[in-house]
Amino acid sequence: MIRLIACDLDETLLDVHKNIPRSNLDAIQKAKDAGIYFVCASGRGYTSMDTILKQLDSYQKANEYTISNNGGIVVENKDFKHICFHHFSFELANALFTYGMSQDVCVEVFTDHDVYAFHLNDDEKQWLMMFKDDAIICEDDSIDFLKDEPIVKILFENQDLRILQNIAKNMQPLLENKVSHSFSSNRYLELNPIGVDKGTALKQLAAYLHIPMEETMAIGDNDNDISMLKAAGISVAVANASDHVLDIVDYVCEKDHNEGAVAEAITHYIL
Numbered sequence: 001m002i003r004l005i006a007c008d009l010d011e012t013l014l015d016v017h018k019n020i021p022r023s024n025l026d027a028i029q030k031a032k033d034a035g036i037y038f039v040c041a042s043g044r045g046y047t048s049m050d051t052i053l054k055q056l057d058s059y060q061k062a063n064e065y066t067i068s069n070n071g072g073i074v075v076e077n078k079d080f081k082h083i084c085f086h087h088f089s090f091e092l093a094n095a096l097f098t099y100g101m102s103q104d105v106c107v108e109v110f111t112d113h114d115v116y117a118f119h120l121n122d123d124e125k126q127w128l129m130m131f132k133d134d135a136i137i138c139e140d141d142s143i144d145f146l147k148d149e150p151i152v153k154i155l156f157e158n159q160d161l162r163i164l165q166n167i168a169k170n171m172q173p174l175l176e177n178k179v180s181h182s183f184s185s186n187r188y189l190e191l192n193p194i195g196v197d198k199g200t201a202l203k204q205l206a207a208y209l210h211i212p213m214e215e216t217m218a219i220g221d222n223d224n225d226i227s228m229l230k231a232a233g234i235s236v237a238v239a240n241a242s243d244h245v246l247d248i249v250d251y252v253c254e255k256d257h258n259e260g261a262v263a264e265a266i267t268h269y270i271l
Helices: 009-013 021-035 051-056 092-102 122-129 159-171 198-209 224-232 259-267
Strands: 004-007 037-039 065-070 075-076 081-087 106-111 115-118 151-157 179-184 189-192 216-220 232-239
Touching: 004 009, 004 198, 009 216, 009 232, 021 037, 021 065, 037 198, 065 198, 081 198, 092 115, 092 151, 092 259, 115 189, 122 198, 159 179, 159 189, 179 259, 198 216, 198 224, 216 224, 216 259, 224 232, 232 259
Parallel strands: 004 037, 004 216, 037 065, 216 232
Antiparallel strands: 065 075, 075 081, 106 115, 106 151, 151 189, 179 189
16 A cells, blocks of 8 residues: 655656646645545755745645755755755865856755755756745855855756766765765756665654655656655656666656656556
8 A cells, every 4th residue: 555655746746737637636636535645755955945835735834744955954844844855065165166157067955955056057946946036146156155055966067968978977085975966857967975775765754753664655757766666665757767776676667757757657556
Protein backbone atom coordinates (compact mmCIF):
# COMPACT_ATOMS: atom_id res chain seq x y z
CA MET A 1 0.00 0.00 0.00
CA ILE A 2 1.35 3.42 -0.95
CA ARG A 3 0.96 6.09 1.74
CA LEU A 4 3.43 8.74 0.53
CA ILE A 5 4.21 9.95 -3.00
CA ALA A 6 7.25 12.17 -3.57
CA CYS A 7 7.23 13.84 -6.99
CA ASP A 8 9.72 15.99 -8.84
CA LEU A 9 8.39 19.18 -10.43
CA ASP A 10 10.15 20.38 -13.57
CA GLU A 11 9.91 17.95 -16.50
CA THR A 12 7.92 15.55 -14.27
CA LEU A 13 4.79 17.02 -12.66
CA LEU A 14 4.84 20.24 -14.70
CA ASP A 15 4.33 20.66 -18.43
CA VAL A 16 6.54 22.81 -20.66
CA HIS A 17 4.58 25.91 -19.57
CA LYS A 18 5.29 25.14 -15.88
CA ASN A 19 1.66 24.25 -15.18
CA ILE A 20 0.20 21.01 -13.77
CA PRO A 21 -1.81 19.11 -16.39
CA ARG A 22 -5.48 18.66 -15.44
CA SER A 23 -5.18 14.88 -15.43
CA ASN A 24 -2.36 15.10 -12.88
CA LEU A 25 -4.39 17.39 -10.61
CA ASP A 26 -7.39 15.06 -10.72
CA ALA A 27 -5.35 11.94 -9.95
CA ILE A 28 -3.43 13.65 -7.15
CA GLN A 29 -6.66 14.82 -5.53
CA LYS A 30 -8.07 11.29 -5.65
CA ALA A 31 -4.90 9.99 -4.01
CA LYS A 32 -5.10 12.66 -1.30
CA ASP A 33 -8.79 11.87 -0.73
CA ALA A 34 -7.66 8.30 -0.08
CA GLY A 35 -5.36 9.54 2.70
CA ILE A 36 -2.11 9.48 0.70
CA TYR A 37 0.43 12.25 1.16
CA PHE A 38 1.52 13.92 -2.09
CA VAL A 39 4.81 15.77 -1.62
CA CYS A 40 6.57 18.01 -4.13
CA ALA A 41 10.29 17.18 -4.16
CA SER A 42 12.29 19.76 -6.07
CA GLY A 43 15.63 21.45 -6.47
CA ARG A 44 13.74 24.73 -6.14
CA GLY A 45 13.50 26.57 -2.85
CA TYR A 46 10.13 26.18 -1.14
CA THR A 47 9.44 29.91 -1.56
CA SER A 48 9.60 29.30 -5.34
CA MET A 49 6.68 26.87 -5.32
CA ASP A 50 3.74 29.03 -4.23
CA THR A 51 1.87 28.81 -7.54
CA ILE A 52 2.29 25.03 -7.69
CA LEU A 53 1.26 24.46 -4.08
CA LYS A 54 -1.83 26.58 -4.64
CA GLN A 55 -2.78 24.50 -7.68
CA LEU A 56 -2.44 21.41 -5.48
CA ASP A 57 -4.49 23.05 -2.70
CA SER A 58 -1.64 22.45 -0.28
CA TYR A 59 -0.29 25.99 0.13
CA GLN A 60 -0.09 26.97 3.82
CA LYS A 61 -2.01 23.82 4.76
CA ALA A 62 -1.33 21.69 7.84
CA ASN A 63 -0.29 18.05 7.23
CA GLU A 64 1.02 18.97 3.77
CA TYR A 65 4.78 18.80 3.18
CA THR A 66 7.41 19.94 0.68
CA ILE A 67 10.95 18.74 -0.04
CA SER A 68 12.97 21.62 -1.47
CA ASN A 69 16.54 22.51 -2.45
CA ASN A 70 17.23 18.88 -3.44
CA GLY A 71 16.50 17.81 0.11
CA GLY A 72 18.25 20.70 1.82
CA ILE A 73 15.00 21.80 3.45
CA VAL A 74 11.87 19.83 4.30
CA VAL A 75 8.90 21.84 5.54
CA GLU A 76 5.33 21.45 6.66
CA ASN A 77 3.48 23.85 4.40
CA LYS A 78 1.55 25.45 7.24
CA ASP A 79 3.81 28.40 8.16
CA PHE A 80 6.68 26.56 6.39
CA LYS A 81 7.74 24.85 9.60
CA HIS A 82 11.15 23.20 9.15
CA ILE A 83 11.24 19.42 9.50
CA CYS A 84 14.85 19.24 8.22
CA PHE A 85 17.33 22.01 7.42
CA HIS A 86 20.86 21.52 6.03
CA HIS A 87 23.32 24.20 4.95
CA PHE A 88 26.97 24.79 4.03
CA SER A 89 29.55 26.41 6.23
CA PHE A 90 30.19 29.87 4.83
CA GLU A 91 33.80 28.96 4.09
CA LEU A 92 32.78 26.03 1.86
CA ALA A 93 29.96 27.97 0.22
CA ASN A 94 32.35 30.81 -0.57
CA ALA A 95 34.90 28.40 -2.07
CA LEU A 96 32.21 26.89 -4.34
CA PHE A 97 30.95 30.33 -5.29
CA THR A 98 34.44 31.58 -6.09
CA TYR A 99 35.11 28.56 -8.29
CA GLY A 100 31.84 29.03 -10.15
CA MET A 101 32.52 32.69 -10.76
CA SER A 102 35.73 31.71 -12.57
CA GLN A 103 33.80 29.49 -15.00
CA ASP A 104 31.48 30.11 -17.95
CA VAL A 105 28.32 29.70 -15.87
CA CYS A 106 25.59 31.62 -14.14
CA VAL A 107 25.85 31.14 -10.37
CA GLU A 108 22.79 31.05 -8.11
CA VAL A 109 23.01 30.99 -4.33
CA PHE A 110 20.02 29.68 -2.35
CA THR A 111 19.31 30.68 1.24
CA ASP A 112 16.26 29.75 3.29
CA HIS A 113 13.96 32.22 1.54
CA ASP A 114 15.92 33.89 -1.26
CA VAL A 115 17.87 33.22 -4.46
CA TYR A 116 20.84 35.44 -5.39
CA ALA A 117 21.90 35.29 -9.05
CA PHE A 118 25.33 36.23 -10.45
CA HIS A 119 26.57 36.43 -14.06
CA LEU A 120 22.94 36.02 -15.11
CA ASN A 121 22.32 35.82 -18.87
CA ASP A 122 19.01 36.75 -20.50
CA ASP A 123 17.90 33.15 -21.06
CA GLU A 124 18.52 32.07 -17.47
CA LYS A 125 16.92 35.28 -16.19
CA GLN A 126 13.73 34.29 -18.03
CA TRP A 127 13.85 30.78 -16.52
CA LEU A 128 14.62 32.04 -13.03
CA MET A 129 11.90 34.69 -13.01
CA MET A 130 9.39 32.09 -14.18
CA PHE A 131 9.48 30.42 -10.76
CA LYS A 132 11.15 33.03 -8.52
CA ASP A 133 10.14 36.50 -9.68
CA ASP A 134 11.65 38.14 -6.61
CA ALA A 135 15.10 36.58 -7.13
CA ILE A 136 17.87 39.04 -6.37
CA ILE A 137 20.17 39.82 -9.30
CA CYS A 138 23.64 40.77 -8.06
CA GLU A 139 26.23 42.83 -9.89
CA ASP A 140 29.18 42.27 -7.55
CA ASP A 141 31.43 39.19 -7.37
CA SER A 142 31.24 38.47 -3.66
CA ILE A 143 28.88 36.78 -1.20
CA ASP A 144 30.46 38.31 1.89
CA PHE A 145 27.08 39.93 2.62
CA LEU A 146 25.73 36.40 3.24
CA LYS A 147 28.25 35.48 5.97
CA ASP A 148 25.50 35.32 8.59
CA GLU A 149 22.86 33.76 6.31
CA PRO A 150 22.79 29.94 6.02
CA ILE A 151 23.42 28.93 2.38
CA VAL A 152 21.46 25.80 1.49
CA LYS A 153 22.41 25.21 -2.16
CA ILE A 154 24.59 26.60 -4.94
CA LEU A 155 23.73 26.10 -8.58
CA PHE A 156 25.78 26.55 -11.78
CA GLU A 157 23.92 27.04 -15.06
CA ASN A 158 25.05 26.49 -18.62
CA GLN A 159 22.93 25.17 -21.49
CA ASP A 160 25.79 22.88 -22.55
CA LEU A 161 25.62 19.94 -20.14
CA ARG A 162 29.10 18.81 -21.19
CA ILE A 163 30.56 22.03 -19.80
CA LEU A 164 28.87 21.38 -16.46
CA GLN A 165 30.08 17.77 -16.42
CA ASN A 166 33.66 18.94 -17.01
CA ILE A 167 33.33 21.52 -14.25
CA ALA A 168 32.13 18.84 -11.82
CA LYS A 169 35.05 16.61 -12.84
CA ASN A 170 37.62 19.38 -12.47
CA MET A 171 36.39 20.50 -9.07
CA GLN A 172 36.46 17.01 -7.51
CA PRO A 173 39.21 17.96 -5.02
CA LEU A 174 36.86 20.64 -3.69
CA LEU A 175 33.77 18.41 -3.74
CA GLU A 176 35.23 15.21 -2.30
CA ASN A 177 33.71 14.24 1.07
CA LYS A 178 32.21 17.73 1.38
CA VAL A 179 29.65 18.29 -1.35
CA SER A 180 26.88 16.30 -3.05
CA HIS A 181 26.40 17.22 -6.70
CA SER A 182 23.79 16.36 -9.31
CA PHE A 183 22.52 17.54 -12.69
CA SER A 184 19.02 18.66 -13.60
CA SER A 185 17.02 20.05 -16.54
CA ASN A 186 20.06 19.50 -18.80
CA ARG A 187 21.32 22.94 -17.76
CA TYR A 188 22.11 22.86 -14.03
CA LEU A 189 24.89 21.56 -11.80
CA GLU A 190 23.45 21.55 -8.29
CA LEU A 191 25.63 21.57 -5.17
CA ASN A 192 24.45 20.62 -1.68
CA PRO A 193 26.23 19.68 1.56
CA ILE A 194 27.50 16.10 1.54
CA GLY A 195 24.78 13.57 2.30
CA VAL A 196 21.99 15.95 1.33
CA ASP A 197 19.77 14.75 -1.51
CA LYS A 198 16.13 14.00 -2.27
CA GLY A 199 16.51 10.38 -1.18
CA THR A 200 17.72 11.27 2.30
CA ALA A 201 14.98 13.88 2.59
CA LEU A 202 12.33 11.33 1.62
CA LYS A 203 13.62 8.95 4.30
CA GLN A 204 13.59 11.74 6.89
CA LEU A 205 10.04 12.80 6.02
CA ALA A 206 8.77 9.22 5.95
CA ALA A 207 10.28 8.62 9.40
CA TYR A 208 8.70 11.85 10.67
CA LEU A 209 5.31 10.63 9.40
CA HIS A 210 5.92 7.05 10.68
CA ILE A 211 5.61 5.61 7.17
CA PRO A 212 7.80 2.61 6.20
CA MET A 213 9.87 3.22 3.07
CA GLU A 214 8.23 0.28 1.31
CA GLU A 215 5.00 2.31 1.47
CA THR A 216 6.48 5.24 -0.47
CA MET A 217 6.59 6.01 -4.19
CA ALA A 218 8.86 8.45 -6.02
CA ILE A 219 8.35 9.93 -9.49
CA GLY A 220 11.12 11.74 -11.39
CA ASP A 221 12.98 12.40 -14.59
CA ASN A 222 16.57 13.49 -14.02
CA ASP A 223 19.80 12.72 -12.21
CA ASN A 224 18.96 14.72 -9.09
CA ASP A 225 15.95 12.41 -8.62
CA ILE A 226 17.99 9.19 -8.61
CA SER A 227 18.62 9.10 -4.86
CA MET A 228 14.89 9.52 -4.23
CA LEU A 229 13.95 6.87 -6.78
CA LYS A 230 16.40 4.41 -5.23
CA ALA A 231 15.14 5.12 -1.71
CA ALA A 232 11.43 4.73 -2.44
CA GLY A 233 9.50 1.50 -2.22
CA ILE A 234 8.28 2.03 -5.80
CA SER A 235 10.14 4.15 -8.37
CA VAL A 236 8.59 5.66 -11.49
CA ALA A 237 10.11 7.56 -14.42
CA VAL A 238 8.20 9.77 -16.84
CA ALA A 239 8.70 8.93 -20.53
CA ASN A 240 11.02 11.92 -21.05
CA ALA A 241 13.40 10.86 -18.26
CA SER A 242 17.15 10.64 -18.72
CA ASP A 243 18.71 7.28 -19.58
CA HIS A 244 20.28 7.10 -16.12
CA VAL A 245 16.81 7.29 -14.58
CA LEU A 246 15.13 4.93 -17.04
CA ASP A 247 17.68 2.25 -16.16
CA ILE A 248 16.91 2.12 -12.43
CA VAL A 249 13.14 2.47 -11.98
CA ASP A 250 10.37 -0.07 -11.45
CA TYR A 251 8.01 1.50 -13.97
CA VAL A 252 8.44 3.79 -16.99
CA CYS A 253 5.38 5.79 -17.97
CA GLU A 254 4.14 5.77 -21.55
CA LYS A 255 3.32 9.48 -21.15
CA ASP A 256 5.74 12.36 -20.74
CA HIS A 257 5.48 15.39 -18.47
CA ASN A 258 3.27 17.28 -20.95
CA GLU A 259 0.80 14.42 -21.23
CA GLY A 260 0.05 13.66 -17.57
CA ALA A 261 2.64 11.03 -16.68
CA VAL A 262 2.08 11.54 -12.95
CA ALA A 263 -1.60 10.68 -13.39
CA GLU A 264 -0.54 7.55 -15.25
CA ALA A 265 1.75 6.51 -12.39
CA ILE A 266 -0.89 7.13 -9.73
CA THR A 267 -3.54 5.28 -11.74
CA HIS A 268 -1.19 2.35 -12.39
CA TYR A 269 -0.19 1.82 -8.75
CA ILE A 270 -2.99 3.30 -6.66
CA LEU A 271 -6.28 4.11 -8.35
